[in-house]
Amino acid sequence: MRLAELPRGVSRRQKRRENQAAAPRGLASSQELSRPQTIKPVKLDPQEIRLSEVALPPNEFNLVEDHLRELPTQESLLHTCIRPMRQAEMVLLRKGWEENPEVRPSLIHDIDNENILHLAQTSPPVLRSDIGREAEISFLARYMDVPGGRWLRVGYKTQILDVILGYRLNETTTENVVTVKAPSELTPVTLRLAYRITPPEDLDMRLVLWPEKTPLGLMDLSAGGLKFYHDIMLSFSKHQLLNLALLSGVQKLVLEARVVRSEDVRDIKGKLKGATSVTFTQSDETASQQYIRFLTEVYRHLLARRSGLGKK
The missing domain is CATH 2.30.110.10 (Electron Transport, Fmn-binding Protein; Chain A)
Structure with a gap:
């Protein structure tokens, strides 16, 4: 028995992944990208601190x-x-x-x-x-x-x-x-150039595809790009252009990026996830500067927390 009009040998899952890969993702308007944006990392309430679903890579x-x-x-x-x-x-x-x-x-x-x-x-x-x-x-x-x-x-x-x-x-x-x-x-x-930052659990740092607002899991970020995990059914092809929104509190910063590579990973529960690395292709210098400032603030927060200055 064949379902719908799928070609022989093609599963619904495979077809859905092909369609998702072919569809444009997160392409915001030029007006959206040119709008002035300011973002600073926002602390989470201690009762809201959530553990990551994916075992994050070690940092230095x-x-x-x-x-x-x-x-x-x-x-x-x-x-x-x-x-x-x-x-x-x-x-x-x-x-x-x-x-x-x-x-x-x-x-x-x-x-x-x-x-x-x-x-x-x-x-x-x-x-x-x-x-x-x-x-x-x-x-x-x-x-x-x-x-x-x-x-x-x-x-x-x-x-x-x-x-x-x-x-x-x-x-x-x-x-x-x-x-x-x-x-x-x-x-x-x-350090800012050579090290990737794992998002601290006590900061509100979220990532979504923009403008769809599809949630992504932020694994690590650096001055040149970032890595995120996502549902295994989502598919991103190499060199694909994306617009990603970095969220902290009610603040938003839209970043232009290009897919470098994708791979499969397992979270701490053993569930299969997709992991995609992107490099920034930012054309807006203001957005670039805002992102570097944000990254610097996160880094300072990590230093303060390690030295004990960030504890309450």
Whole structure:
């Protein structure tokens, strides 16, 4: 027995997901986007604090106090970070609003005689068209220069020198690599640029598709984009343009974004959800500035809460 007029081999669920993916989502009017907007994070009443339905990714805000102390010597930093198999994070810096970065995990495969680092190719990959672009390379490591040790993220800015396919690491192994100059000095990276913020449970931070107001679950956000979870029946295709509204209290900020990737995740109850990452494509400089101010306020709130100043 066939239902309705669906082609053979096509389920209703599959057809619905295809229709949702093809439909334009969250496209607000130019008048809506150009309207002046101001938003600040609003605290939730303690009785209203709600636990997230999805296990959120770890963050590194517990490192902030360690960054405020005096750094180890440059000799110690370079010896610890600049060596084969050390994990690294690469950030390609872009112009305008997109100057806010996307963090790409990598590691040091090799250091040649000319002091050039051969880094593992990233995902998404660094392209040959990126050669010459500025990048920030950072490293997270533990230092035992204080009682109990401390974790620090330090880095430096450089340019992409080359993208090499099939670089030979040894007699049996080749890898695709990205080459950059090794640093002469390492400094603390700018937290706002390199770190993703997990929404604090005591702040009212909500995300919806705009103007439909379809609720989305905010997983993490950074200066360059954000990640949200959603019902598995919702589908977003790569490069799809979205308008998202960030809500806090009665305030709203509409942000233009483009889908980078989608994946399936499970919440803490084991229920399957969709998770989508987007990068901002903001054309309105005022909205961009408002978002950065909002992100900064959230970050300050986290610092105050950690130091005890945010407790009542």
